[in-house]
Amino acid sequence: MSHEMNTVLGLYNYWIVIFLMMTGFYVVIAKGNLVKKIIGLNLFQISVFLLYLSMGKINGGTTPIYPDKSFFADLQDQSSTMPVYSHPLPSVLILTAIVVGIATTALALALIVRIHEAYGTIEEDEILLQDQEA
Amino acid sequence: MQQHLPILLIITPLVAAPLCLLLRQRIAALALALAVCWSTFAMALWLLEIARNTPGGITYQLGGWAAPWGIEYHVDTLAGLMLVLISGIAAIALSFAPRSIQDEIPAGQHYLFATEYLLCLTGLLGICVTGDLFNLFVFLEISSLSAYALISLGRSRRALTAAFQYLVMGTIGATFILIAIGLMYMMTGTLNMADMAERLKRTIELREQTVVVHQTRTILVAFAFLSVGISIKMALFPLHLWLPNAYAYAPSVVTGFLAATATKVSVYMLLRFVFTVFGVQFSFQTLPFDVGLMALALIGIFAASTTAIFQTNIKRMLAYSSVAQVGYMALGISFASENGLTGGIVHMFNHALIKGGMFLAMGCLVFRLGSVELTDLRGVGRRMPLTMFAWVLGGLGLIGVPVTAGFISKWYLISAVLERGWWPIAVLMLLSSLLAVIYIWRVVEVAYFQEPPETDPPVQEAPLALLIPTGLLIGANIVFGLWTTLSVGAAGEAARQLLGASP
Numbered sequence A: 001m002s003h004e005m006n007t008v009l010g011l012y013n014y015w016i017v018i019f020l021m022m023t024g025f026y027v028v029i030a031k032g033n034l035v036k037k038i039i040g041l042n043l044f045q046i047s048v049f050l051l052y053l054s055m056g057k058i059n060g061g062t063t064p065i066y067p068d069k070s071f072f073a074d075l076q077d078q079s080s081t082m083p084v085y086s087h088p089l090p091s092v093l094i095l096t097a098i099v100v101g102i103a104t105t106a107l108a109l110a111l112i113v114r115i116h117e118a119y120g121t122i123e124e125d126e127i128l129l130q131d132q133e134a
Numbered sequence B: 001m002q003q004h005l006p007i008l009l010i011i012t013p014l015v016a017a018p019l020c021l022l023l024r025q026r027i028a029a030l031a032l033a034l035a036v037c038w039s040t041f042a043m044a045l046w047l048l049e050i051a052r053n054t055p056g057g058i059t060y061q062l063g064g065w066a067a068p069w070g071i072e073y074h075v076d077t078l079a080g081l082m083l084v085l086i087s088g089i090a091a092i093a094l095s096f097a098p099r100s101i102q103d104e105i106p107a108g109q110h111y112l113f114a115t116e117y118l119l120c121l122t123g124l125l126g127i128c129v130t131g132d133l134f135n136l137f138v139f140l141e142i143s144s145l146s147a148y149a150l151i152s153l154g155r156s157r158r159a160l161t162a163a164f165q166y167l168v169m170g171t172i173g174a175t176f177i178l179i180a181i182g183l184m185y186m187m188t189g190t191l192n193m194a195d196m197a198e199r200l201k202r203t204i205e206l207r208e209q210t211v212v213v214h215q216t217r218t219i220l221v222a223f224a225f226l227s228v229g230i231s232i233k234m235a236l237f238p239l240h241l242w243l244p245n246a247y248a249y250a251p252s253v254v255t256g257f258l259a260a261t262a263t264k265v266s267v268y269m270l271l272r273f274v275f276t277v278f279g280v281q282f283s284f285q286t287l288p289f290d291v292g293l294m295a296l297a298l299i300g301i302f303a304a305s306t307t308a309i310f311q312t313n314i315k316r317m318l319a320y321s322s323v324a325q326v327g328y329m330a331l332g333i334s335f336a337s338e339n340g341l342t343g344g345i346v347h348m349f350n351h352a353l354i355k356g357g358m359f360l361a362m363g364c365l366v367f368r369l370g371s372v373e374l375t376d377l378r379g380v381g382r383r384m385p386l387t388m389f390a391w392v393l394g395g396l397g398l399i400g401v402p403v404t405a406g407f408i409s410k411w412y413l414i415s416a417v418l419e420r421g422w423w424p425i426a427v428l429m430l431l432s433s434l435l436a437v438i439y440i441w442r443v444v445e446v447a448y449f450q451e452p453p454e455t456d457p458p459v460q461e462a463p464l465a466l467l468i469p470t471g472l473l474i475g476a477n478i479v480f481g482l483w484t485t486l487s488v489g490a491a492g493e494a495a496r497q498l499l500g501a502s503p
Helices: A005-010 A011-032 A034-056 A070-080 A089-119 A124-133 B001-024 B026-053 B077-104 B108-130 B131-150 B158-188 B193-200 B219-234 B245-247 B252-278 B282-286 B289-309 B314-335 B338-368 B385-401 B405-420 B422-448 B464-482 B487-501
Strands: B058-061 B072-075 B203-206 B210-211
Touching: A011 A034, A011 B289, A034 A089, A034 B026, A034 B158, A070 B026, A089 A124, A089 B131, A089 B158, A124 B108, A124 B158, B001 B026, B001 B108, B001 B131, B001 B422, B026 B077, B026 B108, B026 B487, B072 B077, B072 B108, B072 B193, B077 B108, B077 B252, B077 B464, B077 B487, B108 B131, B108 B252, B131 B158, B131 B245, B158 B193, B158 B219, B158 B245, B158 B289, B193 B252, B193 B464, B219 B252, B219 B289, B245 B252, B245 B314, B252 B282, B252 B314, B252 B338, B252 B487, B282 B289, B289 B314, B289 B422, B314 B338, B314 B405, B314 B422, B338 B385, B338 B487, B385 B405, B385 B422, B385 B464, B405 B422, B405 B487
Parallel strands: none
Antiparallel strands: B058 B072, B203 B210
């Protein structure tokens, strides 16, 4: 396979990230419904989570848990090698980022509920219209 | 005690915030928050004193895990100055709060206000203290989320839409910063700022070629994401759209607090990334970051000042003026010279005092008049002489009249311009100050030269509980216009450290 094909196909995880990111970004900008905006924002954030997760993943890598004694016993018998670990830190970071994402979504939804109580609508253009009349 | 100051500064408000929530009682929660804010201010002053006397600044390793594996807190002069500024403004603005929020926020929500306020303070202080990139992102989100909630407490229903708009733009900005941190981590394998700066200069093997990490495309993309993300957060023109509504419709105290601190902390982030992490060489010589920043700063100063002239809502007018003032800070940074940086940092400090004081004075007006529309301010200079006098002193600071703090920062900015011989920019800066004269004068004219409306009973001066905090901030504006040892001294030191840290 040529070098170019490798960069296109071999980096498919990043293509997925970019596709999700742009979809989310587009939804945030283009949609007038506040809930849809938040869904777009979520998509945007999740794409970044995938970016982090895929950078820590190694082909054939396992969870980085220190093996117990029986594993080392097997090791001597079957002449297998130490396992390859995936990098745990990006996953840990993303756990925090997910929590932040949930907090943002919760706050945004709470605001939408209050906006609906105050304006009777969650469509951006109708809210704008009411603000201009007032 | 002394060695644990950097963490105490963060932990105290962080622990007090949920306590306020548990107290559920208005007076107890506010009293606790006040005590915490003032003790934080005392700790910050102490910390700045130590940091200035320690070469290289103080480092604190969380949980005893050595950097770069553990999270490191690092306080140098710049961080120390920011800590003093943020905690000082927070303490004074919160002293203003009990009386001011009586009318503006339902009494049942006061303990929630105290909780959110302390969380916001935690986040802002954390950004300045941390030496770890991911930690910075988390603190950024803590401060932003609580800021959205604080803004939504405003009386008008527009506060809700303003908070929502800020939430969407703020989250996009923070996510951009997160992407940038991810890309940088990908190339260097570290999250510690000092370690990152070191590793960005190393060479690596990439596709059978030896390249410096700096010059890889990944780092260039990270820099782009970072500058856009931070620009949203600091409301640099043209990414300022969230700011005017957020400031105009938030409760007075919240506007005073956020206007004085939130955008300043973002400017601090910009300084940290551009100078400490990426380094002057990369940002200003490899990339034309200075040209871009300077262009946006100048356009922003003029566009925002002009828009401010046409506002009828005075809080909105001051908000646009804030966007213009962020332009001055960015302008100072874009020179990347000692005088320019000193000017930028001093302006960050002085503008926080000026705008904080002016927005608190607006709070006094709201307390008595219930409105911030220009037409409702007729003759208010005679009814509320002290409040309007404070407001005008602040306005003079915005223009940059001598004896006020605003003059000092503009002096340093102008001398940085002349040092380079770019006199057209100096002319532009003077012209933009004239725009400030126009929008300040519009208010002065209405407040002093028009007859007050006949109301029964006549409007009275604001109570002392509101006047004293306002006076403190406005007074500081005059003090730092005459006595510059602390502000300019520390800012100059910070500028030298930033420039020297990465020659």
